[in-house]
Amino acid sequence: MSVYSMTGFASGQQAVATPEGDAPVWKIAAPRVAVELRSVNSRFLDLAFRLPDELRPHEPALRELLTRQLKRGKVELRAYVEGREDAALTDPPPRALQRLASLQDQVRVWLPDARPLSVTDALRLAGGASASHTEDLGETLLTLAGAVLKDFVAARAREGARLADLLLARVAELRRLAKEAEPLVPQVVQAQKERFLARWNEALTAGDTQVNAEAGQERALAEATAYAIRIDVAEELGRLAAHLDEIESVLKKGGDIGKRLDFLIQELHREANTLGSKSAALEMTRISVDMKVSIEQMREQVQNIE
The missing domain is CATH 3.30.230 (Ribosomal Protein S5; domain 2)
Known part of the structure; x- marks a missing residue:
């Protein structure tokens, strides 16, 4: 459809x-x-x-x-x-024409300056x-x-087909951005772990207290794990992919789909906002902004779909 x-x-x-x-x-x-x-x-x-x-x-x-x-x-x-x-034009009834002529004569007796009836007037009044x-x-x-x-x-x-093509192009762009975001979280977590270990070692070097190196590794691992939980966006990326799959399915189905697409666009915007709020790297922030731009473009197109 x-x-x-x-x-x-x-x-x-x-x-x-x-x-x-x-x-x-x-x-x-x-x-x-x-x-x-x-x-x-x-x-x-x-x-x-x-x-x-x-x-x-x-x-x-x-x-x-x-x-x-x-x-x-x-x-x-x-x-x-x-x-x-x-x-x-049809032939007007003769009796109607006679009646009109009689009425015209009567009017001109009292109003000699009255304009005579035109052919158009006669046809209209006589029903011709x-x-x-x-x-x-x-x-x-x-x-x-x-x-x-x-x-x-x-x-x-025809206009709807053009809008569908534009939406599918934006869907492809969002998938590309999501793919870019996937490896960023492990990289950020690893960098955070390394920073923690570096600061831990600096503290050990500056102080006189002897602390087991293995304890430092365990502490770094715990800190990195807690940090990873805070910035993990795997769930958001999974929901975003599911919404994109549904948009493609709805467009393929066709028909009266405007309201459903509008709801899905709202959900996409929610996931993009969450990505931005959990961002722990400049690159992730850029991806979130680019996603919002594409989603807003989709929203404008969806407003015109039945």
Whole structure:
């Protein structure tokens, strides 16, 4: 299953089939329904619709269509109709035209300076224009919305694949840093043991007290052991590796994975912080900082995954 980004855009247009009655029809320009879908990241699925009044009754069907496909994101659907006024002209009823002429004559008796009716006025008032009431926009709107949604999901999948590649690259970087950190603890412990023995020998040389050399070795070993326990990061590195394995598994599985990835990123950050707090060497501190940088980059990408 694909990884989906919460960022996407798609649009489309489709002509409306205008029904033809008994009267002749002159199709000047077929009306068209246009749909746009766009989204950005959000914690939940937040749908917003920008529809003209004539399309507003179809909002529940559009909402159902989107919720079947989308899980998260702030999604806006905008739809409108183009070319409605001059879409198609039919012969106006003669009785309506007669009535309009009669009314115009009556008005001009009282208002001789009134402007005569234009052809557009006559067609509109006589109902000769292809009225929006006679066009079934619902079927066209839902068919087009389904096609745009398909393109929209595909666009989010393409962006999601790019995000997954970036996350996997960061996972590889964290594994490399963890591998660098593994041999550092034994090296630091050995150096600490040697420093302790050197100071012990200096104390023996400066003083008059005779102390068994074997006791010094035992004391150095005990001090080194206690020090190793304090700075041991094997457990943290093990948990970090487990979290990285889980991130790779989740990305491979795909689907609705954004929230789980967000939790895993928090756990990675926790382990990197612990590495820094236990750091007993400058190199370990650098590794911890580099890990935090990579994890923060992963967090930014995960915020856009559905």
